[in-house]
Amino acid sequence: MANNKKNQQVDNLTEVESALTKSEQFLETNQKLIAIVIGAIVVVTVGYLGLNKFYLEPRSTEAQDQMFMAQTYFEKDSFNLALNGDGNNPGFLDIIDDYGSTDAGNLANYYAGVSYLNMGQYDNAIDYLKKFDTDDLLLGPISVGAQGDAHLELGKTDKALSLYTDAYKMNDNELTAPIYMLKAGELLEASNKQAEALKLYETIKQKYPETNEGRSIDKYIARAKAKMNS
Numbered sequence: 571m572a573n574n575k576k577n578q579q580v581d582n583l584t585e586v587e588s589a590l591t592k593s594e595q596f597l598e599t600n601q602k603l604i605a606i607v608i609g610a611i612v613v614v615t616v617g618y619l620g621l622n623k624f625y626l627e628p629r630s631t632e633a634q635d636q637m638f639m640a641q642t643y644f645e646k647d648s649f650n651l652a653l654n655g656d657g658n659n660p661g662f663l664d665i666i667d668d669y670g671s672t673d674a675g676n677l678a679n680y681y682a683g684v685s686y687l688n689m690g691q692y693d694n695a696i697d698y699l700k701k702f703d704t705d706d707l708l709l710g711p712i713s714v715g716a717q718g719d720a721h722l723e724l725g726k727t728d729k730a731l732s733l734y735t736d737a738y739k740m741n742d743n744e745l746t747a748p749i750y751m752l753k754a755g756e757l758l759e760a761s762n763k764q765a766e767a768l769k770l771y772e773t774i775k776q777k778y779p780e781t782n783e784g785r786s787i788d789k790y791i792a793r794a795k796a797k798m799n800s
Contacts, residue, residue, distance in 0.1 A: 633674035637665050640681065649685040666698075676703055680713055692720040711737040711746040718753065731757045748774050748783035752790070759794055768794040 639659035643652040655661035660668070662678040662685065669675040683699030686692070699717045704710050718733030731754055738750035755770035771790045778784040 630669070630672040630674055633665055633669035633672045633678075636660050636669070637662070637674055637678060640665065640678075644681055644685060647688070649688050653682060653685050653689075676701075680704070680709060683713070684716055687716055687720055690723075692723045695720040707741045707743065708745060711740045711750065714740065715746070715750045715753070718750070722757075727757055727761070731761075742777075744778050744781050748778040748781045752783045752787075755790065755794075759790075759797070764794045764798045768798070 637660070640652045640655065640661050643649075643656070643661075651661065653661045653663055655664055662682040665678040666675055666682065669678075679698045679702040683695045683697075683702060686695035686698060696717055699713050699720070702709075702713050704713065714733055715737035718730045718737060721727075721733060722730035734750045734754040734757065738747045738754065741747065751770045751774050755767040755774075758764075758767035758770070768791065771787050771794060774781075774783050775787045775791065
């Protein structure tokens, strides 16, 4: 019995030594390849960090500075100047062209989309809003909801309803969710889907009673119930 255990231990050691020998052989045979792979990883990592620190970050800061006047015009509802600039300061379209890869360039897509929406150029509004990429809990729903507004103006009510639904489901907050719930409810009501509209109205009343939509929701509830009983 003792001999069997000793033999088994010897066999195990032999297997370990064999595995180590094979690993050493692999490392020796592929030493150059391994060095190239490691070197490539180091180069890519250093390059990525360098790109961010010495190129993208400075350009993003520059873009934010350049966009200041466009944002000022936007806040004053001077949407044409916000989009195209005033001759001395760039507009959002210039920022997108020159700094599209930066965070500011991405944000300029949102501003451009909303500017076009306010100017009645709905196809352009949709194009730029779709390019805007964000995880922001407020701008995300607002951007999607604005696309819904543009589609509604183009007569695409089904698409508008879908986007309003996406917008209020994106983030359960008092600032955006009740706005797009109400818009979705009104579209459902206009499509003779009173029960679905009523469900949204009652959700607003229950979850967001202190919002503007919540304070005025009783008349929508009454209207939907009246239509259901007529």
